[in-house]
Structure formats: C-alpha cells, structure tokens
Amino acid sequence: MLDFIIGLACSFLIAFAAFKKSSLNKSGFIAATVLGTGIYYFGGLWFSIIMVSFFVSSSVLTKFKSSNKEALDNMNEKGGSRDYIQVFANGGIGLIFAFLHFVYNSPIFLLAYAVSFGVSTSDTWASEVGVLSKNKPISILNFKPIEKGMSGGISILGTIFAFLGSAFISIIFFIAYMVIYNNIQQGINYSLLCLFLGFLGSVIDSILGASIQAQYYCEDTKGFTEKRVYKNKTNKLVKGFSIVNNDVVNFSSNLISTLLALIIL
Known part of the structure; x- marks a missing residue:
C-alpha cells in the first residue's frame, strides 16, 4: 500500500508540473499519473527513474526552440501538449513489462522495459531536434527530400x-541493472542490446511512418499534413491508411522492438 501511495504522490506532482508547463493536456495529466x-x-x-528520464528529457526537447517549430503545427496531427493516447502509446508497453517483472522477477523483463522507453526516447529526441536541421530531411524509403516534420523523414x-536518446536510456538502464541484479557482464551485454534495439525502434518508426502512416493533402493550406481534418473540412488521404496515425506508429515500433528483445534472449 505504501508503494502505491508513494507512486501516486510522485506521479501526480510530476504530471501536474508537466501539465502547468503545457507538456501535458488534462487527459495526458491523468494518464501520466x-x-x-x-x-x-x-x-x-x-x-520510475527510467520512465521519468524519458519524459523529462523529451519534454525539454519539445520546448527547445519551440518558436522554430511553430510552422509545423499545420502539418502535425497533435501539438506539444501530450494527450492520454500519446502517453499510453509511449509508456503503455513499459507498464506491461513492469508488471511482468513484478510477477516473475526476471531481468529479461527489465531489459524489455528499458528497450520500450529507449525506443520512445530515441524517436522523440530525433523528431524534436531533427526538425531544427538546416537541411531538408529525406525519406527513409526512397531517400528523396520531403518536408520537415513529415513522418518517415530522416x-x-x-x-x-x-x-x-537510446544511449541515454541504456546508461540509466545499466545503473538500474547493477543496483537490482549486480551482474556487470550481463549488465553490459544487456545495455548494448538496449542501445541497439532502442535505436532500431526509431528506424522502424520512420519506416512505418513513411509507408503506412496516413498522410493527407489540405486544400486550404495547399500542403501535405498528418491531420485528417482542418477547420472542419476532411482532408484528402494521399498515402497510407486512415487508421494509422502517429500514435499507432509509435506503439507499433515500440512493440516490435520489445518483442525482438524477448526473441533474441
């Protein structure tokens, strides 16, 4: 019961601070708690430290040079304030592996948990900083230039x-592994695997974003966007599947990477 109370109190305070900083909206605040x-x-x-490391670092980078990212608002489906779907798309799989570790106390589930947040951190850091590049990104599929902010660009x-981003989580995971299991050789091996799979997850995310994520053409803005609706008008689907948005892509890349961790081990 004490762990529940501590977890609730700490999560509430961190989520509330993020809500006040507009990193979370109301539903995101509740979901994060x-x-x-x-x-x-x-x-x-x-x-919790691994999770908070992802969330705090990603929130900081989202706000970093935010004025330079305002032009992307018409392109991206959602803004900088995360909602409940985004929270669970990035952290829901981690919660499942935390539960499995609680039940079985296996280091494999600690690794899978870290990989989950490694993928989320890697993808978020790449997205939030990559759009600040002076050069146009290229599609990960055909290497042709695409607009900044569009999914699938690298x-x-x-x-x-x-x-x-993946290395950041891997280092924290290594410290956590040493504290919990105190096996330096296995800790190093698992950390390197966490690094690789976390980074691979961001690559998978880009591939899915470039291939099956929905992309629309907006007549009002005369440009491509991830938004299905603009000013109460439905945009024209020009690529991908309407049911596949950025949240689906994030969840899928996260799931694939964590399952790879289980398969490899």
Whole structure:
C-alpha cells in the first residue's frame, strides 16, 4: 500500500508540473499519473527513474526552440501538449513489462522495459531536434527530400540524436541493472542490446511512418499534413491508411522492438 501511495504522490506532482508547463493536456495529466503510479508500484524506484528520464528529457526537447517549430503545427496531427493516447502509446508497453517483472522477477523483463522507453526516447529526441536541421530531411524509403516534420523523414542531426536518446536510456538502464541484479557482464551485454534495439525502434518508426502512416493533402493550406481534418473540412488521404496515425506508429515500433528483445534472449 505504501508503494502505491508513494507512486501516486510522485506521479501526480510530476504530471501536474508537466501539465502547468503545457507538456501535458488534462487527459495526458491523468494518464501520466495512472501510468507513473502503476510503474512505481510494480517496478519500484529504478523503473520510475527510467520512465521519468524519458519524459523529462523529451519534454525539454519539445520546448527547445519551440518558436522554430511553430510552422509545423499545420502539418502535425497533435501539438506539444501530450494527450492520454500519446502517453499510453509511449509508456503503455513499459507498464506491461513492469508488471511482468513484478510477477516473475526476471531481468529479461527489465531489459524489455528499458528497450520500450529507449525506443520512445530515441524517436522523440530525433523528431524534436531533427526538425531544427538546416537541411531538408529525406525519406527513409526512397531517400528523396520531403518536408520537415513529415513522418518517415530522416536527417543526420535527427539520426545522431536518435542514437543519443537510446544511449541515454541504456546508461540509466545499466545503473538500474547493477543496483537490482549486480551482474556487470550481463549488465553490459544487456545495455548494448538496449542501445541497439532502442535505436532500431526509431528506424522502424520512420519506416512505418513513411509507408503506412496516413498522410493527407489540405486544400486550404495547399500542403501535405498528418491531420485528417482542418477547420472542419476532411482532408484528402494521399498515402497510407486512415487508421494509422502517429500514435499507432509509435506503439507499433515500440512493440516490435520489445518483442525482438524477448526473441533474441
């Protein structure tokens, strides 16, 4: 019961601070509180540290040079304030593995948990910093230039930060692994795997974004967008599937990467 109360109190305070900073909207605030409480209750302190490391670092980068990203508002489906779907798309799989670790106390589930947040961190860092590149991104599928902010685009700057984001979580995971299991050789091996799969997850995210994620053409703005509706008008679907938005892509790339961790081990 004490773990639940601590988890609830800490998650509420962190989520409320994020809400006040507009990093979360109301539904995102509630979802983050629920997610954080569950992760602390099932996983404990180090599981929560990994999650908070993702969330805080990603929120900071979302706000970083936000004025330079305003031009992308008409292109992206959602703004900088995360809603409940975004919260669970990025953290829901992690909650499942925290529960599995609680039940089975296996280091494999700690690794899968870290990979989950490694993917989310890698993808978010790449997206938030990559759009600041001076050069246009290229499609990960055909290497042709595409507009900044469109899913499936990659750049040198974004790729570097995708790797750094995964490395960031991998380092925290290594510390957590040593505290919980105190096996340095296995900790190093698992950390390298976490680094690789976290970065791979961002690549998978880009591939899915470029191939099956919905992309629309807006007659009002005369441009491509991920928004299905603009000013109460339905935009024309020109690529992908209407049911596949950015949240679906994020969840899918996260799921694929964590399952790969289980298959490899």
